[in-house]
Amino acid sequence: MTQNKYQTVGTSVKHESAHLHVTGRAQYTDDIPEVQGTLHAAFGLSERAHARIVSMDLTAVRAAPGVVAVITLDDVPGEKYVGPVIADEPVFADGKVDYVGQPLFAVAATSHDLARRAARLAKVEYENLEPLLDIKSAADKQAYVLPPARISKGNVPETLAQGPHRHQGSFYCGGQEQFYLEGQVAYALPGENAEMQVFCSTQHPSEMQFIIAHALHQPAHTVKVQCRRMGGGFGGKESQSWPFAAVAALLAHHTGRPVKLRADRDDDFMMTGKRHDFRVEYDVAYDDDGLIKAIKFEQQLRCGYSADLSGAVADRQVFHTDNTYFLETFDILSLRVKTNTQSNTAFRGFGGPQGIMAIEYVIEDIARRLGKDPLDVRRRNFYGKTERNVTPYQMTVEDNVIHELVDQLEQTAEYRRRREDITRFNAQNQVLKKGLALVPVKFGISFTATHLNQAGALLHIYTDGSVLINHGGTEMGQGLNTKVAQVVAEELGIGIEHVRVSATDTSKVSNTSATAASSGTDLNGKAAQDAARKIKAVLVAYAADHYGCDTADVVFRSNQVHCGERVILPFAKFVQEAYNARVPLWSSGFYRTPKIHYDFKTLTGRPFYYFVYGAACAEVIIDTLTGENRLVRADVLYDAGRPINPAVDIGQIEGGFIQGMGWLTTEELWWNKDGRLMTHAPSTYKIPSISDCPEALNVAFFSNGNVENSVYQSKAVGEPPLPLALSVFFAIRDAVHAAGNQPGTLAPLDAPATAEQILRAVHAVAPRLKLPELATEHG
Structure with missing residues (x-):
């Protein structure tokens, strides 16, 4: 490593919530103090992998102790089908079920335990349909959630035939459960004029905001989604936190009372998608030294019952099939296979x-x-x-x-x-x-997805010299907020102890991208840097004018403002002076990744x-x-x-x-x-x-x-x-x-x-x- 030339960036600063984690004082969504009258929700889940719903009797559910409300698809006032890319997932099952664990209805009761007990009293009659349960069978039947995709170059059959060595093979690789320590959870609080505030453990607050708004048939500005931190996400809370956020909001809208929906670990496992498991069949030709002359892949990716993010996941699998190797002649076929299992999703x-x-x-x-x-x-x-x-x-x-x-x-x-x-x-x-x-x-x-490569930030400097930064990324333990705070501290020349990163909030930074694709710091760090540089430029101009300096000589470092070798003022006093001179002490920042494009x-x-x-x-x-x-x-x-x-x-x-x-x-x-x-x-x-x-x-x-x-x-x-x-x-x-x-x-x-x-x-x-x-x- 080269010698660090910065004050804060490049140093091993402790995680901004480390002391809260180890003392148990870090507040997660389920730790938020509950408003009086809060109801607790639970899902009623399908017991069949693929079946028509002949009848669903919820009489016993409604009559169960503590039950206040029960809702089904008919009670969704807005869009009944949603999805991160394609709206192919019903909020609740619509006449048939497509996997064991699919939500049929939701119940709100006066306690978490009473809600879960009530949900199990439903009497559902099914007419079984033939399910597709494994990748190979589904691929053989050409059952796809999305059309196959292929990239190729050169005459693959001819080059394969030329060898001089050639063999075929296949293998299977299983999926993976995200197993975040904090399960899926959302807490919805209805407000005045149809406003809805939802605290949600999610990697994508803006997507939750829009899905909730669509399900409620309301404009997005009436819905506010906030996430201070997650106890892990790993991709499992990028798109699939929506059933919990949306249904909590629907029940809150239906009852007029706050509703918390916290998934039991078993229900979480049964409902939510995993890393895509896959089968690969290949045919490869190579020379005596092992240099690949031609290769043909068929990649069968289990997507589950709906599209979710499978298109992008499958594309990225194709894009990484080369890894560190140059492939001269190739044929890569990607099959996005549909099965009657959980809709697989993002995973690290x-x-x-x-x-x-x-x-x-x-x-x-x-x-x-x-x-x-x-x-x-x-x-x-x-x-x-x-x-x-x-x-x-x-x-x-x-x-x-x-x-x-x-x-x-x-x-x-x-x-x-x-x-x-x-x-x-x-x-x-x-x-x-x-x-x-x-x-x-x-x-x-x-x-x-090129349009997701953008981020925003909102920065405030207060007259005591403290700084508050809000950005569109979410903290899930990975240290994003710590790094963003380091970037802001470095830009303003102050100690990191003077910088605080507030909870991700759709009412502060709008239209955010998910915290995913390893892009959290790249995007949000750059947006925060842009905001800091904008406000710093205004402060530099003020200092140069007020103290008779060249702007190039004004430097912010070590919690002080310098004019060349002369210290003007400590940062906090300088900020107070700038405020008195009516210099704006807030700014927004924006960043879009350059150079990228994709067909x-x-x-x-x-x-x-x-x-x-x-x-x-x-x-x-x-x-x-x-x-x-x-x-x-x-x-x-x-x-x-x-x-x-x-x-x-x-x-x-x-x-x-x-x-x-x-x-x-x-x-x-x-x-x-x-x-x-x-x-x-x-x-x-x-x-x-x-x-x-x-x-x-x-x-x-x-x-x-x-x-x-x-x-x-x-x-x-x-x-x-x-x-x-x-x-x-x-x-x-x-x-x-x-x-x-x-x-x-x-x-x-x-x-x-x-x-x-x-x-x-x-x-x-x-x-x-x-x-x-x-x-x-x-x-």
Whole structure:
């Protein structure tokens, strides 16, 4: 890292809410003191995956103790179908149900417990329809929520036929539950003149505002949505907080009383969408060194019953199928498959990890078939600096540092030496086997929906020198507000203790984008910087005029205002003086990401402002008799540009890596034959715990300023760390190969690599071990 030239930016300032988190005083939506007369709501949910509703008797629900109101689709005064992109989701089921857990009605009662008990008294008669429950069956029947998309270049069939090496394969990768610590929750308070204020745990307050307004059949200016913080989001609260926000508001409108809707964890699991699971079929041709000559992909992405954000997720999967590799001749077909399951949605990485996994699986297979180290095959296919540097979607890679970054990690992680050590270990141990993998990542930063790449901010300086900044991003523990405060403090030359970031509020900054796509700091930090610079320019002009300075000599630093080498006044006194001189002490800021453009029809253009690069080296050990695995050591080298807050960024990298490891090793989603999600609680769904973290988790920054004009040359850290955990999955597969010890044999390992999956793969490559018969794999 280069020496920091700033006062606040580039330093490890503590998280602005850290003291509140650790003392339990941080106020989340459910902690807001309840107004007298507050009602509590619950949903009545479908018990069938696909069926017509023959009848729905809610008599017992209405008569239950404490019940004040029950509403169905007929009670929605405005738009009855909503959605973040396509309005294809009914607020409540409309004559039929499309998945187990779909809301049928909602009840408001005097307590949370009474509402939940009442909701279970409904008598619903169904006429079953045939459900589509797995990806392959739905893809075979061409059931799609959106039309397929394809990008291609060159004569793929001819180049595939020319080889000289060619093989086909397929694999499955499961989805992932967001498992935010704070569940979905909204609190709606009706006001005068049909006003509605909604406190909501959401990554997208503006979208909640508009969906509520549409459902109530009211203009947006009558609805105010506020979010101070979330206890995690991970994409699960980008679009799918709408049922909770909208139904709380509908019940408040219907009763004239405040209504809180807090989902039980099981209901949350059953109702809401996850990371898209997917199947990939591929056909690849390559030379003796592993250089890919042509590749053909069919990516089958499970979207669930409605479109939600699946189009953008699937596009981003396509855009990351190249990862760090130049593909000369290719055909990538993306199928957006419809199933009678929860409507899948955003999850950290937003399709990027799925695309990266697709190409990395192929790279590993090529290396195994050729008897080469996968790292050497990866290097052979890397993007070049000045040639072989155009992506499949026709964007030129201008900031490529993957060669230098991987070289550095190979040395610091001692990859070659450890590879030799592991080979010796495996030769000496029959039951325990070790594996090693080094996986690179190139991750595009920006919303692929170009219009979302904008942000606003509102800044106030008070006469005591304190500063209040409001912006359109939402804080979910990732440190966004801390970074924005650092940016404002840096621009105004004051200590961060003088800056406060207020709750995200649609009545202060309007028409905001979701806090997603790793763009929170990039967009909102720039908007806050713009607001600070505007107000600073006015103050500089005043100081120059009043004190006889050149504007270029007026400097704000260390809580003081300087004219050259002379201190004019402390910042607080200077602000009071400026106020007395009727200088405006507030300003708005705005930012729109430059350079980007994207054609939805052809999937070509420049969807990303820049790329983040990284690589991870993981070492694992597996037990071939039980299928257990453990991550022994992980080394991560990450290109964060010039970090605004190194401590926060390291936390994001570590957290993203471990969350990705959970996706690929333990977090298994399983639906039974009736379409019911059986892994719907902490007792049946295993996220990583502290004991799953390796004793050695080494994270370092790669020294590399952003070539683009990002905020202080920083780079995003929200999503790119997660796919680095693919190194864990491929290290496990490497250990499975060691168990078979058969050159050229491919272990059929699907993700997540649970103990069962590992045993199945070991049995496939080493049948002599006579492992017990295992259950049939996912469809």
